[in-house]
Amino acid sequence: MSKGKKEPERTKRPTSYDVARRAGVSQAAVSRAFSKRGYVGAEARAKIEAAAKELGFRPNALARSLIDKRSRIVAVVIADMYYSFYVAILHQINGALRQAGYQTLLFSIPSSQDLDTIVDDVGDYRVDGIIMVSARLTTDVARMSEALGVPIVLMNRYADQPSVNFVVPDDHQGGRLVAEFMLAAGHHRFAYIAGIEGASTSRDRGDGFRAALPSSPQVKAGDFSYEGGFAATEALMRGPAPPDAIFCASDIMAWAAIDALRHEFGLRAGRDVSVIGYNDAAESRWRNYDLTTVVSSPDSMSHRAVEILSALLDREATPPVQERLRVHLKVRGSARVPSDYEAENVEMETGR
Amino acid sequence: MSKGKKEPERTKRPTSYDVARRAGVSQAAVSRAFSKRGYVGAEARAKIEAAAKELGFRPNALARSLIDKRSRIVAVVIADMYYSFYVAILHQINGALRQAGYQTLLFSIPSSQDLDTIVDDVGDYRVDGIIMVSARLTTDVARMSEALGVPIVLMNRYADQPSVNFVVPDDHQGGRLVAEFMLAAGHHRFAYIAGIEGASTSRDRGDGFRAALPSSPQVKAGDFSYEGGFAATEALMRGPAPPDAIFCASDIMAWAAIDALRHEFGLRAGRDVSVIGYNDAAESRWRNYDLTTVVSSPDSMSHRAVEILSALLDREATPPVQERLRVHLKVRGSARVPSDYEAENVEMETGR
Numbered sequence: 001m002s003k004g005k006k007e008p009e010r011t012k013r014p015t016s017y018d019v020a021r022r023a024g025v026s027q028a029a030v031s032r033a034f035s036k037r038g039y040v041g042a043e044a045r046a047k048i049e050a051a052a053k054e055l056g057f058r059p060n061a062l063a064r065s066l067i068d069k070r071s072r073i074v075a076v077v078i079a080d081m082y083y084s085f086y087v088a089i090l091h092q093i094n095g096a097l098r099q100a101g102y103q104t105l106l107f108s109i110p111s112s113q114d115l116d117t118i119v120d121d122v123g124d125y126r127v128d129g130i131i132m133v134s135a136r137l138t139t140d141v142a143r144m145s146e147a148l149g150v151p152i153v154l155m156n157r158y159a160d161q162p163s164v165n166f167v168v169p170d171d172h173q174g175g176r177l178v179a180e181f182m183l184a185a186g187h188h189r190f191a192y193i194a195g196i197e198g199a200s201t202s203r204d205r206g207d208g209f210r211a212a213l214p215s216s217p218q219v220k221a222g223d224f225s226y227e228g229g230f231a232a233t234e235a236l237m238r239g240p241a242p243p244d245a246i247f248c249a250s251d252i253m254a255w256a257a258i259d260a261l262r263h264e265f266g267l268r269a270g271r272d273v274s275v276i277g278y279n280d281a282a283e284s285r286w287r288n289y290d291l292t293t294v295v296s297s298p299d300s301m302s303h304r305a306v307e308i309l310s311a312l313l314d315r316e317a318t319p320p321v322q323e324r325l326r327v328h329l330k331v332r333g334s335a336r337v338p339s340d341y342e343a344e345n346v347e348m349e350t351g352r
Numbered sequence: 353m354s355k356g357k358k359e360p361e362r363t364k365r366p367t368s369y370d371v372a373r374r375a376g377v378s379q380a381a382v383s384r385a386f387s388k389r390g391y392v393g394a395e396a397r398a399k400i401e402a403a404a405k406e407l408g409f410r411p412n413a414l415a416r417s418l419i420d421k422r423s424r425i426v427a428v429v430i431a432d433m434y435y436s437f438y439v440a441i442l443h444q445i446n447g448a449l450r451q452a453g454y455q456t457l458l459f460s461i462p463s464s465q466d467l468d469t470i471v472d473d474v475g476d477y478r479v480d481g482i483i484m485v486s487a488r489l490t491t492d493v494a495r496m497s498e499a500l501g502v503p504i505v506l507m508n509r510y511a512d513q514p515s516v517n518f519v520v521p522d523d524h525q526g527g528r529l530v531a532e533f534m535l536a537a538g539h540h541r542f543a544y545i546a547g548i549e550g551a552s553t554s555r556d557r558g559d560g561f562r563a564a565l566p567s568s569p570q571v572k573a574g575d576f577s578y579e580g581g582f583a584a585t586e587a588l589m590r591g592p593a594p595p596d597a598i599f600c601a602s603d604i605m606a607w608a609a610i611d612a613l614r615h616e617f618g619l620r621a622g623r624d625v626s627v628i629g630y631n632d633a634a635e636s637r638w639r640n641y642d643l644t645t646v647v648s649s650p651d652s653m654s655h656r657a658v659e660i661l662s663a664l665l666d667r668e669a670t671p672p673v674q675e676r677l678r679v680h681l682k683v684r685g686s687a688r689v690p691s692d693y694e695a696e697n698v699e700m701e702t703g704r
Contacts, residue, residue, distance in 0.1 A: 072476075072477075073457070073477075076458075081439050081442070081443050082436060082439065082440070082443075082634055084434060084436060084439075087433050087434065087436070087439045088434070090433070090458075090460070091433050091434075091460050094458055094459075094460045095460075098473070103457055103458075103459075103476075103477060104457070104458040105425070105455055105456065105457055105458075106428075106442075106446055106455075106456040106457075106458045107446075107455075108442070108443050108446050108447075121450070124455075125424075125425075125455060226634075226638055230639065255638075255640075256638075256639075259638060259639045259640040260639070262640070263639050263640065282434055282578075283635075286578055286607075286608075286611060287582065287611045287612070287615050288607075288611040288614070288615065288640060
């Protein structure tokens, strides 16, 4: 859009050249002084600092990047932003990156778009690394990392490649926790509303759930969306064997399940049918949902993802770094509570 | 974190120097060739392009920024990210910026943080401009723009300064639309649940609402949050004159109002009390809310904000550029519908 345009005069920010001229030193000396690399004599340094102060010069991160080859910018690739859990993740990553001296270059893509296509977009910028949320099992992370020449850390979901770096919730454990809680509450007709095929979250949560049940649950795909969760619940409840306990692979589908039960069947979650979700997104605390759910801490995950990326960049860690974080079950009102239930990693919402 | 560390060898991306060496030309010639500025002979250009191809060199946006002083990066400053409407805005801005050849550098801040403090953070990066969502009336945009030397465009909310650029919904019109709809439906006990003090949205929506009513509505602050909207609704309904029509300055407070009516008072929105929101955020289409609301198109606003910023950067527009976009009322089930109501800027949800 601006190619060939005249340089706007408005953006008259002082440059390192202006500082050099005023200080009577070379531009290279100014660069060395602000990058803290290489030798600058005490006298020259004093002159440079005085000149920089007079001119209001601030060496910016991009300018530093020319010197030390770091841009201090990390690409965050995220899909499905309409779900508040991902927003919480984005907010947390952004905060953790800033604390670590990096800034977020955002690549938000439609969930239908292939993550692999992001390579060209990210490649247009010089980024130090990539944090990728909502990968698929098939995402070719190794190829992307090689093509871009920077490390990639996956978050929340992993890809089925041996060499990838990731930090994810222990989803198998999460599924087991839910099954054990439902069994202890006396349920015996189980259903699992899965997310999208190809997401490690959906697969592992279902596998953990199934592994701890005496018989296979019914399974319906809910697409990680409100509409999908609603339709799956309707199909289950109108089917030949309506479940009395429904585990949803994400909170948004659980909210839909609760609404479908109320508005389509006149049933109340927690009294008539138990509904348990996964993520503990903000709406789960709303009065209308009051959702019992697996807490997959976006804050801890985000901080670890940034720590891992930093360690890889500083060569203090060797790939692959792979971590599964413990999860716990937050007990609220949408699922029947077993009497005298005590288990590790299960906690009552305070104030109950 | 990485200061003084040895340069990692991994990021061995070919540089313009490598291309120059292989092509047997100067680095300056490579820069000219890729920036499309200045003269490069045909033969040299052919050699440079061949060398770049062989080496897999791609001139990245940051490298270009050295040449034309544009970084192709726009800072997007956003607060209150936990409300899905802001997420939609962020997603739309990001898409519009990419289409225009820019990328989003994200600055998400807690809503409690003073926006003015962002100057230092943004100043650490070389950005071409700033799009600021969720400004306050008191935000000193002129000072920020001067300090950073780049244009700023406000979105969704404006600041009370004569010189600022902004694109906002016509909030006064929105408030009037709601009042006229409620009056036509026969309501006569009105309440307004406001947002935070200091937001142009909250003030103008309330002013427009009030201006079209025969008498002043009751007003409660709802803080633009679920909890705030819930508490405000409780206070109104337990008060001496419970309203029969509640206008909320944002959808999230309207969802809370609907939940409070149902769970605290056994009342149904649309039948017992009319509730109207503002934004048409995703959840408003959920079965549980089915919210009648003012549509303040995040897509149009985002696209205009990017167009305005581009025009300012290309000096095709002169500040201040100030736009108020028409809004319309989307009629769903949460408010009583006047019989035979026909008005401009009011539309029934299709499929009703």
